[in-house]
Amino acid sequence: MNPAMLSLELAVIGLALAVLLIDLWTLHEFKHRLGYLAAAGLLVILVASLCCASTGEPPATGFSGMFVQDGLALFFKRIFLAAGVLVVLMGVEFRDRIPMGLGEFFTIILMELAGMMFAASANDFVMVYVAMEMMSVSFYILISFQRSRSYSLEAGVKYLILSALSAGLLVFGIALIFGTSGRTNFAVVAAEGTRLAQNKLFCLGALLVLLGLAFKISAVPMQMWAPDVYQGAPTPVTAFLAIGSKAAGFVLVLRVLFVAAPALALHWGKLFTWAAALTILYGNLCAIPQRSLKRLLGYSSIANAGYILLGVAALNPPGSVAVLYYLAGYAFTLAVIFIVLCLVARDSDDIAVLAGLNRRSPLLALALTLGMISLAGIPPLAGFFGKLLLFKAVLEQAAVHRSYLWLALVAIAGVVISYYYYFGVIRAVYWSEEGPEMTPIAVSAPLKVSMGVCIAAMFYLGLCPDAVLSAAAKAVQALRF
Amino acid sequence: MQACLFYLFAALTLLCGVLVIANPFTRNPVTSAMFLVLTIVSLAGLFVLLHAFFLAAVQILVYAGAVMVLFLFVIMLLDLKEEERRKIKAGAGVLGLAAAGGIALLMIAVIRQSNAGVGLKPASAEGSTLDLGKRLFTDYALPFELISLVLLVAMIGTVLLSKKDLK
């Protein structure tokens, strides 16, 4: 047992409890400063994780093998921390639409973040479940936080019910795995992998676990909730769902597949091929008729889950590197978009609120456009290079099996379809009739800075990806193929 | 004797479980809740057959004693007439049955094909409270402590979402 290993998580939890306590003695009109406190604290932790924390080399396990601190975990923890800073800052901007409990809002976001960080380090099915519950429970509350808005409550209930279903599948799967292997630890299960892979019951267990995780990443067949919940949740929470929850789901998928059951992963290429293809098609086709921006992003997030699944389906190291890289770029891209939405889509999130945005605030218009271009995958932004890597990984596998070629074709078709709705948004910004509301939008300094950082990160990732790629390549050494 | 009891409790668990969600005679939520209590109790019976007395007692104490009572407390305050009038839509019923049946068939097929339980060592921990406690505070200490954070978050959330007016 080595508590120092948990220092990042403990710091986040401590920050959460500190915010909760300080909230007690904070006057109502100063509560948003708690958000700045939380963001500053997270920034310090992020910087600490970048310079002082262990590099994850060699990987260290602790707590009876429950918890592993390796390159993969650290890579994701940094993404989560960065996302946490941005989401908390969005929350500060969003404060006039949160009727009460602003201090608790930040606390629960921090707790959520801690749950994600534990998920990144999970090395045992019990930890997978506990981390998932920590994320889910926090999201139930965060999503229905605007309790006077019926949309928010409806989204909360939907998320609660479907998340409970997926948690049930996950636990059932874990029970089957435990029943057939007698253990829950990834390393121990993997050691008996070849024998267990023959056992159909074990395969069913692994399948159910993956289904439970598919809910978090909103992949077919567990994608139904995404648009409704994205639309109903408060915008910062939607951002966190799209960035953090998805990344946490993917790190767990990678760990379960390539750490706990590598013997099984070999046979499951087809399964992931289908899942990826269906997810891409579903997300892109359903996004076309959307008028609500957050709903559109919900479908787009399903489509993106499909793209990222390409990297998982490739079942090779370049695929996993591409997953990590894509998620990093995706986090910054979505952060920019959601910051703009926080500021612009105040009363409604219909696409019409963007009318005349380029005159109301050229900065926001530019930021949104860049975000959409990155999502669409147009060079030179992060989204382009990520998709390129994913497609390359899939095409490498095409030599092994023909179906990967089809998968790549489906994905390219999906990208082409997505141009339609992403450029629809850009058109609404620059070439639409003037909206009723034409007052300039003031952007607070912290948000300006964070937007600048995100845009810079998008360009940096797109133009000189080497640093992140080498970090990702080091991170995926934790996985076995 | 053991086998008889096992089949009795297993059948009761399944039957009551079905009656919780698909009672053909009534759509009354109280009836469902009562069958849920029975499900929990028969599940506790299964735990007893496995010599897991601690789990059995906790199962009844927590689920039947605390959780279900809170459920009932809420149900008591609802207008049940409206709920009883609501009918299951035919399409949803058929699809639901098909899904449940499909999963059941899959499970049965898988269990028949796999030699479940072969080559497993008997569980290293008996059901005794001492062993369970030791396990919880050594091997499973981290998830056990994390659960307390989950509960804290749930508590904060409950207060926030239900309290009348909070500044």
Added chain:
Amino acid sequence: MSGLDQIFVWIGHRAAGWFPASVQPLVSAVLAIAGVMAVFGTCFALTTLAERKVLGRMQNRFGPNRVGPYGLLQPLADAVKMLTKEDIVPFSADKTLHFLAPLVLTVPVWLAFAVLPFGRNMSAINLDAGILFFFAVGSASELAVFMAGWSSQNKYSLVGAMRAIAQMISYEVPLVLSVVPVLMLAGSLELNDIVAAQGTYTFGGLARWNVFTPWGLAGLILFLIAATAESNRSPFDLPEGESEIIAGFLTEYSGFKYALFFLGEYLGLFAVTGLAVTLFLGGWHAPFQWLEWVPSWFWFAAKFGALIFLFIWVRATLPRLRLDQLLNFSWRFLVPLSLINLLVAAAWYWTGAWKFPVVAPIRWLLCAALIALPYHWLGRALRGAMPPPRKYIYAE
């Protein structure tokens, strides 16, 4: 010493010995059940009478004195009256639940007696998680109260059931929490082990009962308060508050079913009293070493009787609480105090290693202060949280 002490055990063995060996475990189980049911059934009858007698004395009147000598046959007359009354089921009631409710209350309560040690070698089963079993079967009473109140389709019944459930949930927390220190220091969930842990004697031959420690004393008081509320007795008898809601969840019950509820409530009280004796008052151990020759079951019965008298005394003394006072009292006072009591128990455990002259009183006072100060502060906070006294505009 052992002859009289083990007489019931001996009778049980002899009686079971008459049967073939294959059925002997079953027979001895049946005998134990029959014994417990006979003793506590009689106890129920006697307690109803004693309660009325004692209440009568305390309220300066005679109590029942017409049926039999000194009114001793009164319980019999009551029983005949109850059993011959018409059993009325309301027209709109949920018939099944209305029928099941008294059974769900009464049957599990009997199970709780299975783990109580009534004397040396005198507990029906030695369960590894005995105390949890006790609370698990006890939790059925909440369900029964709900079933009774809801199925009657009567607003007074429903209000009564709501009050009862709110009260029982709130007081179950301090009830269980006040038990935890005992489990911590005995290191076992089995009631026989807990009794054995209190079985040694210290200076002057005084027993080492848990109640003689600061945390044990506080625990016993917390436990008794919570137990009073759990068994719906005055001053926590809001669920049946006859001046407001007729008889609460019992409103629509009559005859035998009403009697069953009555039986169930008293048995619940007995069970929880027996648990208090076992956990805090040394179980069947004698208070002084030189009194060990007295049979163990006598000590259990004596402590049991004393606690039952205490319950009756409290009922005669204290007026009924209001619902908000009741809930505030539990969540703002009892629950924090029982949590603090856990820490006091831990402090007691760690100070046990201290070695210097006159350590015993210092240790005792230190731990007592640790629980007494929070008691004082929480009490003041509670008084501050209460709404100001009501102003009656029309009834001055």
